Amino acid sequence: MKKTAIIYSYRSVKTRQQVQKIIHQFGDDPIEQLDADSVTGDAIMPYTNLILAVPTWFDGELPNYWDELLPDLEERNFKGKKVAIFGGGNQRDYPENFVDGIGIMAQFMEQRGAKLVGFTSTEGYSFESSRAVRGNEFMGLAIDVENQSALTDSRIEKWVLSLKIAFDSKK
Amino acid sequence: MKSDVPVRYSIKKTDKETLLKWYHLITLGRTLDDRAPNYLKQAVGWSYHAPAAGHDGIQLAIGQVFRRNKDHLFPYYRDLQTCVSAGMTAEEIILNGISKDADVAGGGRHMSNHFAKPAWNIHNVSSCTGNHTLHAAGVGRALKTYGENDAVVISSQGESSVSEGYVYEAINGASREQLPVVFVFQDNGYGISVPKQDQTANRKVARNFESLKNLRVIYCNGKDVFDSINAMTEAVTWAMENQKPVIVQANCVRIHSHSNSDRHELYRDDNELSYVKEYDPVEKYKRLLLRYQRATESELTEIDERVKEEVKEAHRKAMAAPAPSPDSIFDYVLPPAYVSNKYPDGVHHQEGDKVKFIQALNEALKAEFRHNPDTYLWGQDVANKDKGGIFNVSKGMQQEFGKTRVFNGPIAEDYILGTANGMSRYNRNMRIVVEGAEFADYFWPAMEQFVETTHEYWRTKGQYSPNITVRLASGGYIGGGLYHSQNIEGALMTFPGVRIVYPSFADDGAGLIRTAMRSEGMTVFMEPKALYNAPKAATVVPDDFEVPFGKARIRRSGTDLTIITYGNTTHMCLEVAEQLQQEGKASVEVIDLRSLVPLDKEAIRTSLSKTSRALVVHEDKVFGGFGGEVAAMIGDEMFELLDAPVRRVGSTFTPVGFNRILEAAILPGNDRIYQAAVQLIHY
Numbered sequence: 066m067k068k069t070a071i072i073y074s075y076r077s078v079k080t081r082q083q084v085q086k087i088i089h090q091f092g093d094d095p096i097e098q099l100d101a102d103s104v105t106g107d108a109i110m111p112y113t114n115l116i117l118a119v120p121t122w123f124d125g126e127l128p129n130y131w132d133e134l135l136p137d138l139e140e141r142n143f144k145g146k147k148v149a150i151f152g153g154g155n156q157r158d159y160p161e162n163f164v165d166g167i168g169i170m171a172q173f174m175e176q177r178g179a180k181l182v183g184f185t186s187t188e189g190y191s192f193e194s195s196r197a198v199r200g201n202e203f204m205g206l207a208i209d210v211e212n213q214s215a216l217t218d219s220r221i222e223k224w225v226l227s228l229k230i231a232f233d234s235k236k
Numbered sequence: 237m238k239s240d241v242p243v244r245y246s247i248k249k250t251d252k253e254t255l256l257k258w259y260h261l262i263t264l265g266r267t268l269d270d271r272a273p274n275y276l277k278q279a280v281g282w283s284y285h286a287p288a289a290g291h292d293g294i295q296l297a298i299g300q301v302f303r304r305n306k307d308h309l310f311p312y313y314r315d316l317q318t319c320v321s322a323g324m325t326a327e328e329i330i331l332n333g334i335s336k337d338a339d340v341a342g343g344g345r346h347m348s349n350h351f352a353k354p355a356w357n358i359h360n361v362s363s364c365t366g367n368h369t370l371h372a373a374g375v376g377r378a379l380k381t382y383g384e385n386d387a388v389v390i391s392s393q394g395e396s397s398v399s400e401g402y403v404y405e406a407i408n409g410a411s412r413e414q415l416p417v418v419f420v421f422q423d424n425g426y427g428i429s430v431p432k433q434d435q436t437a438n439r440k441v442a443r444n445f446e447s448l449k450n451l452r453v454i455y456c457n458g459k460d461v462f463d464s465i466n467a468m469t470e471a472v473t474w475a476m477e478n479q480k481p482v483i484v485q486a487n488c489v490r491i492h493s494h495s496n497s498d499r500h501e502l503y504r505d506d507n508e509l510s511y512v513k514e515y516d517p518v519e520k521y522k523r524l525l526l527r528y529q530r531a532t533e534s535e536l537t538e539i540d541e542r543v544k545e546e547v548k549e550a551h552r553k554a555m556a557a558p559a560p561s562p563d564s565i566f567d568y569v570l571p572p573a574y575v576s577n578k579y580p581d582g583v584h585h586q587e588g589d590k591v592k593f594i595q596a597l598n599e600a601l602k603a604e605f606r607h608n609p610d611t612y613l614w615g616q617d618v619a620n621k622d623k624g625g626i627f628n629v630s631k632g633m634q635q636e637f638g639k640t641r642v643f644n645g646p647i648a649e650d651y652i653l654g655t656a657n658g659m660s661r662y663n664r665n666m667r668i669v670v671e672g673a674e675f676a677d678y679f680w681p682a683m684e685q686f687v688e689t690t691h692e693y694w695r696t697k698g699q700y701s702p703n704i705t706v707r708l709a710s711g712g713y714i715g716g717g718l719y720h721s722q723n724i725e726g727a728l729m730t731f732p733g734v735r736i737v738y739p740s741f742a743d744d745g746a747g748l749i750r751t752a753m754r755s756e757g758m759t760v761f762m763e764p765k766a767l768y769n770a771p772k773a774a775t776v777v778p779d780d781f782e783v784p785f786g787k788a789r790i791r792r793s794g795t796d797l798t799i800i801t802y803g804n805t806t807h808m809c810l811e812v813a814e815q816l817q818q819e820g821k822a823s824v825e826v827i828d829l830r831s832l833v834p835l836d837k838e839a840i841r842t843s844l845s846k847t848s849r850a851l852v853v854h855e856d857k858v859f860g861g862f863g864g865e866v867a868a869m870i871g872d873e874m875f876e877l878l879d880a881p882v883r884r885v886g887s888t889f890t891p892v893g894f895n896r897i898l899e900a901a902i903l904p905g906n907d908r909i910y911q912a913a914v915q916l917i918h919y
Contacts, residue, residue, distance in 0.1 A: 122515075123487050124423075124439050126457055129515060133524055136247050161439050 073118030125162030144178030150205035168196030281334035294458035326550035366397030369406035374658020376415030396427025458486025571756035582783030615671025649682035690733030717894025723856035740806035747783030794825035
């Protein structure tokens with residue numbers, strides 16, 4: 066597998082737990098960890114595959130650490146990179162903006178040439194609207210530990226399997 | 237969340253001078269906001285403080301796009317940062333906080349933390365939160381009317397106050413009239429302790445308005461300076477270019493309690509209290525400046541130090557400033573009235589053809605519209621082809637003065653009056669006439685704006701006078717029942733800050749409406765609708781007739797009994813007086829008050845000096861009616877003139893029934909007046 070990094074906030078709690086599960090699922094494949102609170106664009110660009118941990122805050126916002134990193138990334142070219150995004154949301158309390166953060170980040174990366182991978186079905190979720198949805202899929206993996214925590218492990222497992230294929234694919 | 241608008245400002249592209257200016261402003265605002273509670277702890281003042289912390293991004297943005305003396309800004313009680321960003325000084329903020337006489341909002345008359353500077357068009361708004369949306373729509377109408385399409389109105393409020401019905405009226409009106417108004421909803425998720433899911437179904441209340449025509453909705457991150465300024469810049473630009481309204485919903489956090497009378501730890505958990513601090517907009521802005529090397533630590537520290545000195549100096553000056561004088565409480569209750577030189581007593585002796593009450597009103601209104609080009613009239617049903625009002629008082633006015641000056645309002649009484657309050661702010665020469673409701677007793681939905689409007693002149697220490705005449709077709713004897721035949725002046729007269737007149741004859745109607753339309757301030761003009769076409773109310777009306785406020789008219793002289801009355805009952809009292817005269821029982825003097833507020837006490841005193849007996853008669857209820865105030869005043873101030881107790885005649889303490897039998901049993905008539913008069917004469 067080509068050089069792969071997973072970027073998340075080291076200060077996070079739920080997201081960090083999900084990251085550890087993802088890394089575990091990748092097994093022996095090396096995944097480097099970068100702290101979204103302090104990472105720079107220069108540090109990110111050497112990686113071919115990027116896994117971005119983007120939980121959704123408030124009524125559909127990026128967390129500060131991503132929001133404040135984006136100006137560093139906005140003029141960079143992500144062509145040739147594969148980007149997978151996952152993030153937490155709450156479909157019961159925030160049904161109008163469920164995992165919007167995934168959609169915001171997906172749009173940002175795609176506009177800068179990245180190839181998005183790791184789309185997942187929206188089946189099994191119940192929400193009203195989401196910027197993360199394209200067709201019948203999320204543009205990444207939606208995790209809802211508040212309402213569907215029992216499904217998290219299997220969702221991650223299935224998602225990582227798909228990422229392994231996507232990251233290895235020459236497409 | 238980022239707004240979907242052009243990016244004009246960003247951390248990397250905005251010039252350094254601007255970035256540092258913003259840092260200065262946002263730090264100044266935050267420092268003042270943080271220090272405000274100290275004044276209460278030291279018992280100096282600022283007893284109401286609603287912290288702006290967490291709203292700093294959108295508030296900085298509002299202040300930055302506002303242009304003083306060009307645009308109009310309606311901040312709400314949490315808009316400290318907004319006002320600092322708009323240019324108000326630290327001293328002005330503190331003077332308002334501790335309610336000193338030099339407070340530019342209104343000399344300490346209004347609640348603290350209600351920042352304003354009317355001299356710059358930063359309007360002094362109500363604590364009745366969100367009701368300034370109606371005023372914003374009104375000023376927007378003025379901008380449109382006068383072709384000022386390079387200016388905009390900005391109205392700001394919390395998301396929870398959008399639940400108020402008048403906010404929907406305002407935005408619906410701005411949509412329908414296509415007004416250049418930007419409505420900003422600062423969404424911190426709470427209305428005091430009430431979470432926003434208890435206010436409306438959509439988490440973003442602006443979504444409730446997305447289907448309105450002509451309206452653009454922009455969502456932004458109110459915690460982010462750049463997203464907020466981009467959103468506000470786009471909003472005001474679009475509103476001016478398209479001459480249409482915009483809603484900006486800005487997601488904020490409330491870092492502290494709602495106000496210093498609230499304890500948010502009672503309903504917010506530690507996790508929430510922690511993460512809202514983490515999303516502090518000021519800290520975010522500072523992080524961005526440093527991260528992207530747009531400022532150095534030392535540059536920011538230098539600004540921090542400068543702000544400390546600025547606030548310290550402002551504090552020193554504000555503490556030394558004088559408090560308002562208790563002697564000043566009667567200043568600015570009512571703005572100046574028009575002074576009649578031709579008819580100082582409001583009496584004429586012209587002879588000729590009589591005209592009916594309705595015709596006198598119609599002709600006087602038209603004459604005033606010809607006299608002053610800045611006059612406007614609107615209300616329900618007032619202008620559609622040959623129809624001019626439910627009773628046709630404004631008939632022909634739209635044809636003569638056009639649809640810009642005479643037009644229908646929606647069935648929304650609060651909007652009708654609230655936009656009058658707003659539009660009147662544009663130009664001191666403007667005089668607005670509204671039919672407050674089709675019938676006076678439909679006026680209740682407008683009571684919120686009525687109360688508000690009575691406060692304006694006093695609250696701003698004379699800086700703003702709402703120059704409005706509220707016409708209300710009032711009273712019964714038409715078989716109208718509830719909402720069609722009741723009187724409301726007894727309720728309205730309890731509010732200082734409004735004049736109330738209630739003529740009984742055509743000439744007084746014409747003279748009083750002329751005076752109302754030439755005076756500053758709000759006048760409620762009660763029209764006894766049963767007299768519109770009554771021959772007994774018809775009189776000769778000089779073309780230039782004027783009746784000053786507070787001048788009663790002796791309609792009949794007498795020596796044995798004084799009857800004090802107004803409106804419909806004036807004619808009954810005159811008939812009873814004539815009957816008593818014919819019967820040789822008494823010589824009765826009838827005083828037609830014409831003005832209830834102000835009241836002509838001297839006319840009453842002069843009459844009682846002759847008669848020593850007072851009977852107060854009106855159509856409204858005896859209990860709680862205006863007559864109670866007149867009787868009490870006579871008892872307090874003229875007791876030595878009396879030979880008998882003051883008697884009152886009016887309606888029973890019941891609603892007014894529709895059936896004519898019920899109406900006759902409820903409303904006063906000649907018999908009831910006659911009996912009371914006879915009893916009083918024989919006392």
